[in-house]
Amino acid sequence: MLAATNATEEHVHSTFASRYVRAPVPRFKMPEKSIPKDAAYQVIHDELMLDGNPRLNLASFVTTWMEPECDKLMMAAINKNYVDMDEYPVTTELQNRCVNMIANLFHAPVGEEETAVGVGTVGSSEAIMLAGLAFKRRWQHKRKTEGKPTDNPNIVTGANVQVCWEKFARYFEVELKEVKLKEGYYVMDPEQAVELVDENTICVAAILGSTLTGEFEDVKTLNDLLMKKNEETGWGTPIHVDAASGGFIAPFLYPDLEWDFRLPLVKSINVSGHKYGLVYAGVGWVVWRNKEDLPDDLVFHINYLGSDQPTFTLNFSKGSSQIIAQYYQFLRLGFEGYKNIIENCMENMKVLKQGIQNTGRFNILSKDIGVPLVAFSLKDSSKHTVFEIAENLRRFGWILPAYTMPANAQHVAVLRAVIREDFSHGLAKRLVAHIEQVLKEMDGLPSRLQHKKTERETQEEVFRYWKRLVDRKRAGVC
Amino acid sequence: MVLSKTASETDVSIHSTFASRYVRNSLPRFKMPENSIPKEAAFQIINDELMLDGNPRLNLASFVTTWMEPECNKLIMDAINKNYVDMDEYPVTTELQNRCVNMIAHLFNAPLGESEAAVGVGTVGSSEAIMLAGLAFKRKWQNKRKAEGKPYDKPNIVTGANVQVCWEKFARYFEVELKEVKLREGYYVMDPAKAVELVDENTICVAAILGSTLNGEFEDVKLLNDLLVEKNKETGWDTPIHVDAASGGFIAPFLYPELEWDFRLPLVKSINVSGHKYGLVYAGIGWVIWRSKDDLPEELIFHINYLGADQPTFTLNFSKGSSQVIAQYYQLIRLGHEGYKNVMENCHENAMVLKEGLEKTGRFNFVSKDDGVPLVAFSLKDNKRHDEFEISEMLRRYGWIVPAYTMPADAQHITVLRVVIREDFSRTLAERLVLDIQKVVHELDALPAKLNARLATEKQEQVKNGTVKKTAIETQREITAYWKKYVTERKSNNKTQIC
Numbered sequence: 001m002l003a004a005t006n007a008t009e010e011h012v013h014s015t016f017a018s019r020y021v022r023a024p025v026p027r028f029k030m031p032e033k034s035i036p037k038d039a040a041y042q043v044i045h046d047e048l049m050l051d052g053n054p055r056l057n058l059a060s061f062v063t064t065w066m067e068p069e070c071d072k073l074m075m076a077a078i079n080k081n082y083v084d085m086d087e088y089p090v091t092t093e094l095q096n097r098c099v100n101m102i103a104n105l106f107h108a109p110v111g112e113e114e115t116a117v118g119v120g121t122v123g124s125s126e127a128i129m130l131a132g133l134a135f136k137r138r139w140q141h142k143r144k145t146e147g148k149p150t151d152n153p154n155i156v157t158g159a160n161v162q163v164c165w166e167k168f169a170r171y172f173e174v175e176l177k178e179v180k181l182k183e184g185y186y187v188m189d190p191e192q193a194v195e196l197v198d199e200n201t202i203c204v205a206a207i208l209g210s211t212l213t214g215e216f217e218d219v220k221t222l223n224d225l226l227m228k229k230n231e232e233t234g235w236g237t238p239i240h241v242d243a244a245s246g247g248f249i250a251p252f253l254y255p256d257l258e259w260d261f262r263l264p265l266v267k268s269i270n271v272s273g274h275k276y277g278l279v280y281a282g283v284g285w286v287v288w289r290n291k292e293d294l295p296d297d298l299v300f301h302i303n304y305l306g307s308d309q310p311t312f313t314l315n316f317s318k319g320s321s322q323i324i325a326q327y328y329q330f331l332r333l334g335f336e337g338y339k340n341i342i343e344n345c346m347e348n349m350k351v352l353k354q355g356i357q358n359t360g361r362f363n364i365l366s367k368d369i370g371v372p373l374v375a376f377s378l379k380d381s382s383k384h385t386v387f388e389i390a391e392n393l394r395r396f397g398w399i400l401p402a403y404t405m406p407a408n409a410q411h412v413a414v415l416r417a418v419i420r421e422d423f424s425h426g427l428a429k430r431l432v433a434h435i436e437q438v439l440k441e442m443d444g445l446p447s448r449l450q451h452k453k454t455e456r457e458t459q460e461e462v463f464r465y466w467k468r469l470v471d472r473k474r475a476g477v478c
Numbered sequence: 479m480v481l482s483k484t485a486s487e488t489d490v491s492i493h494s495t496f497a498s499r500y501v502r503n504s505l506p507r508f509k510m511p512e513n514s515i516p517k518e519a520a521f522q523i524i525n526d527e528l529m530l531d532g533n534p535r536l537n538l539a540s541f542v543t544t545w546m547e548p549e550c551n552k553l554i555m556d557a558i559n560k561n562y563v564d565m566d567e568y569p570v571t572t573e574l575q576n577r578c579v580n581m582i583a584h585l586f587n588a589p590l591g592e593s594e595a596a597v598g599v600g601t602v603g604s605s606e607a608i609m610l611a612g613l614a615f616k617r618k619w620q621n622k623r624k625a626e627g628k629p630y631d632k633p634n635i636v637t638g639a640n641v642q643v644c645w646e647k648f649a650r651y652f653e654v655e656l657k658e659v660k661l662r663e664g665y666y667v668m669d670p671a672k673a674v675e676l677v678d679e680n681t682i683c684v685a686a687i688l689g690s691t692l693n694g695e696f697e698d699v700k701l702l703n704d705l706l707v708e709k710n711k712e713t714g715w716d717t718p719i720h721v722d723a724a725s726g727g728f729i730a731p732f733l734y735p736e737l738e739w740d741f742r743l744p745l746v747k748s749i750n751v752s753g754h755k756y757g758l759v760y761a762g763i764g765w766v767i768w769r770s771k772d773d774l775p776e777e778l779i780f781h782i783n784y785l786g787a788d789q790p791t792f793t794l795n796f797s798k799g800s801s802q803v804i805a806q807y808y809q810l811i812r813l814g815h816e817g818y819k820n821v822m823e824n825c826h827e828n829a830m831v832l833k834e835g836l837e838k839t840g841r842f843n844f845v846s847k848d849d850g851v852p853l854v855a856f857s858l859k860d861n862k863r864h865d866e867f868e869i870s871e872m873l874r875r876y877g878w879i880v881p882a883y884t885m886p887a888d889a890q891h892i893t894v895l896r897v898v899i900r901e902d903f904s905r906t907l908a909e910r911l912v913l914d915i916q917k918v919v920h921e922l923d924a925l926p927a928k929l930n931a932r933l934a935t936e937k938q939e940q941v942k943n944g945t946v947k948k949t950a951i952e953t954q955r956e957i958t959a960y961w962k963k964y965v966t967e968r969k970s971n972n973k974t975q976i977c
Contacts (some may be wrong), residue, residue, distance in 0.1 A: 010694070017598075024809055025811070026577070026581070026810075027577045027580065027583060028580045028581065028584060029580070029584045029813060030578070030581045030584065030585060030810055030813065030815050030818075031810075031814040032815045032893065033809055033815070033816050034812060034817035035812060035814070037549040037550075037812055038549060038970035039548065039802055040808055040811055041549035041550070041552065041553060041808070043811070044553060044574075044804065044807060044808055044811075045553060045556070046556070046573075047570050048553075048556075048570050048571065048804070050569075050570050051567070051568040051569065051570045051571055052564075052568055053561070053562050054559045054561070054567075054568075055559075057564060058565045059564065059566075059567060060561055062561040062797050064559040065559065065560070066559075067517050069516075069517040069518065069520065069521035070521070071555065071558070072521065073521060073524060073525060073528075074558065075551065075554075075555055076525070077528070078551070078554065078760050079534045079543070079544040079545065079546075079760055079761075080531070080534050080761070081534070081540055081542040081754075081761040082542055084537060084539065085883075086539075087531070087534075087537045087539060087540070088531040089530075089531065089535075090527050090528050090530050090531045091528065091531055093519060094527075094549075097505075097506070097507045098507075098835065100507060100508045100509070101506070101508065101509060101510045104508060104509045104510070105510060106638065113508060114509070115968075121601050122795045122798055123795055123796055123797045123798060124796070124797075125794060125795050125796040125797070126794060126795055129794065133651055137656070162796075163780055163791065163796070165510055165886060166543075166780065167780060167794070168620065169775075170778070171613055171652070171778070171794070172651070173653075187819055208853055232704075235919065248948060250754060253546040254944040259687045259878060262824055270795070272776045274797060276562075280558050280559055280797040280799060281559075281560070281561040281796050281797045281798055281799045281800075282762075282797070293761045297650070298647065298651070299649070300643055300647060300650075304525055311643070314605060314606060314609065314647070314794055314795075315602045315603055315605050315606055315794075315795070316603055316604070316642075316643070317603045317604075317605070317646055317754060317760050317761045317762070318602055318729050319760060319761045319762040319799075320761075322799075324528070326526055327518055327524065328521070328840050329505065330506070330510050330511070331511065331515050331520050331523065332506070332514060332517055332520035334511040334512055334514045334515070335510050335512050335513075336512060336513050336514055337510065337514035338510075339511075342588065351846070357747070359634075397569050401566075411866040416690065425480070445976050453596050456574070
């Protein structure tokens with residue numbers, strides 16, 4: 001594409017000697033001219049070196065490592081647009097198989113060779129929105145046949161919900177009735193939840209694997225209490241289980257825990273394929289109990305890709321790679337494989353937890369039963385806070401998030417380390433050693449929280465604080 | 479990662495992949511298998527099944543990119559384990575997204591200062607982009623009506639009947655009424671005058687399409703803008719415009735820079751474009767740009783802190799891969815303005831080669847225009863003996879996937895075949911396709927006519943939309959079974975090439 005007379009010279013230059021790496025990178029306007037592909041590759045690759053290392057990102061539940069064979073399959077499928085069901089029938093069938101397998105895992109009442117009702121999505125956010133839409137529409141139909149108003153739907157959840165429930169509520173104009181948390185109890189209280197249910201409630205959402213502490217909510221108690229209330233009121237309020245994290249843990253580690261379709265009021269469940277489904281970011285699943293729970297008027301039929309195609313998702317075109325990867329994992333690992341991996345995660349979680357407890361400086365908020373993560377807070381936050389610990393750990397390359405709990409426990413601040421498949425025993429030990437080191441260093445530093453500062457002192461301090469944060473980030477990553 | 483602990487473990491790893499017992503078993507379809515299997519077996523089994531999918535590069539139904547440079551594939555693979563939403567952990571990736579937003583906003587002539595950050599976001603595709611834009615319009619309109627003390631329970635949106643299905647989804651999921659301007663034979667896009675007529679006080683916006691899915695035509699956004707400005711003056715409703723530039727957004731600025739369709743028109747408040755169509759990136763990325771901060775209500779933006787720092791988020795999807803965003807930035811700086819222009823010009827020329835080749839056969843009418851998205855949409859001049867669906871099926875034998883479909887209301891009696899010209903559809907392939915279409919037409923000429931074709935056409939005119947589609951397909955299936963017999967006979971007689 002270069003029309004310059006010195007084109008041969010361009011090819012001869014080593015990438016880092018060419019003029020392309022001397023020019024500032026375009027940030028606001030598209031550049032006029034093309035550049036050679038190696039220069040483009042190198043420029044972008046080098047900037048990305050300053051991103052965090054995904055595998056040291058302990059903030060995220062989302063998978064960061066897959067086997068090379070699976071990487072091969074993903075790369076081969078990268079140019080397949082998933083929505084072209086007619087053109088890629090095998091890929092579509094792989095999705096259907098995954099839906100069947102997941103529905104069976106969750107004890108959906110389907111026959112031996114019956115296809116389950118469900119769909120693959122881009123993540124649990126889309127899955128939750130689809131499930132919520134189905135509940136809203138069913139509730140509206142029911143109210144209309146009863147001749148009652150349909151303009152004030154609400155949904156009952158705990159204040160510990162992940163942000164996508166709040167998005168769902170705001171975007172789809174459903175009121176969010178949150179059961180507040182309290183210190184020491186960081187999930188939704190089933191009794192308080194059932195109390196909040198009224199005739200406008202489209203569903204109650206329980207979480208299997210709370211984002212904040214990894215705890216499983218007691219879905220069985222919720223189901224039993226709600227059944228009683230439904231008998232009294234006749235409202236038939238259903239339950240949705242947000243099993244984004246827990247859906248691929250409970251069936252393998254706690255098969256006797258009743259949280260899924262074994263409970264009669266549970267009508268739909270979502271799970272993230274890209275969390276403990278062990279696939280890279282970009283796939284989630286939602287499964288309905290049976291056909292009646294998914295209103296037909298939400299399903300669209302199109303024909304302009306060549307034949308009739310039913311579609312019920314928010315996204316249309318998207319890649320096929322993650323769906324294929326999910327089927328690979330099911331086939332490759334099977335029940336025993338998933339069980340082994342999650343058991344490993346739990347073991348490593350215990351190693352980390354033990355090491356943190358041994359420092360004697362932390363309270364542990366996460367439970368042993370739940371998602372393999374360790375959430376811990378400082379016993380004494382008067383001199384230094386968990387936010388400082390998180391900052392200092394960045395120097396070593398670790399990304400460990402610190403955050404405050406939602407209402408009514410906002411005074412509690414925690415650090416959370418999520419244990420994924422690729423977080424080994426060795427790394428757990430190393431993290432503990434680094435935490436100990438950081439604590440020692442901080443003890444030697446004066447506290448920032450002691451005397452009342454003048455305005456100028458505060459300004460200077462804020463400035464220094466942020467400068468340090470930014471500087472450390474560059475030194476600590478990749 | 480854990481192999482089964484049976485005594486035959488060593489045997490298993492020695493066996494050649496196709497000799498192992500894993501490929502002898504039927505594949506699990508309903509329940510997760512109990513045991514693990516070796517990774518090579520898993521890879522081979524899945525890879526082999528997928529061989530029976532269509533070849534993406536011969537899929538002429540799709541606008542979505544099917545080829546990228548190997549350097550970009552490398553970047554994509556490196557970023558496959560980066561969860562895009564972790565903005566605090568991957569600040570460079572987040573910045574690459576912001577740069578893309580800025581570049582695209584400038585491409586669309588958004589009223590921005592030299593170093594001002596544009597208002598926009600990367601999405602998983604135009605569907606999400608359109609839903610976000612529609613949400614913003616709906617919320618702005620509701621706020622306005624509340625302030626005026628008027629009812630806000632009946633929002634509607636005005637579009638043409640040629641809209642892509644995601645507008646219908648938006649309308650149904652977000653409870654907005656869809657007021658469609660019907661098409662007519664010979665005019666397959668939204669008529670601006672009729673659209674403006676349909677606008678009332680409950681209209682949250684008018685959606686124009688730059689690059690209609692059906693025939694690639696660009697709608698006359700300028701005319702729509704001018705007519706709507708006049709109406710707004712009379713009514714004071716201030717109805718805005720959204721341009722769905724899913725396909726056209728990366729074509730018009732390079733091939734038709736003088737065409738005024740973007741933020742140069744004052745009523746255009748938001749635009750969406752698919753990065754994965756003529757943005758030349760693999761499936762999974764779209765962009766939506768707003769004119770200014772005022773056009774995106776603050777209350778729709780969420781702030782979360784549990785990933786470690788304050789993060790604003792306004793998308794429907796949360797976790798997703800970062801690869802496509804990085805690939806988009808790669809394309810924008812790798813190709814630049816000049817590169818995109820060259821690619822689009824090539825596509826346009828190849829479209830013309832295809833069209834001329836088909837014109838020479840003398841058997842087709844053309845529904846697509848020369849200006850617009852580079853595609854060729856054509857129908858048979860005489861479809862009483864054989865119709866477009868048959869041609870589409872027979873082309874499959876050669877490996878081509880060319881869709882045939884009926885137009886929406888009120889032109890349902892028109893059936894078209896559509897070939898989309900993407901970056902990787904070369905001139906040689908265009909010429910080969912013409913040859914294969916000629917072969918198919920000759921073969922069909924030799925076959926007797928279908929009696930069912932006329933019956934199907936008559937049925938369609940009497941029945942509602944949904945049922946029409948079913949009837950056509952049932953008829954299709956009957957016809958296929960019928961013709962399979964003939965085709966098999968011919969195959970065994972001639973040495974005709976297949977696929």
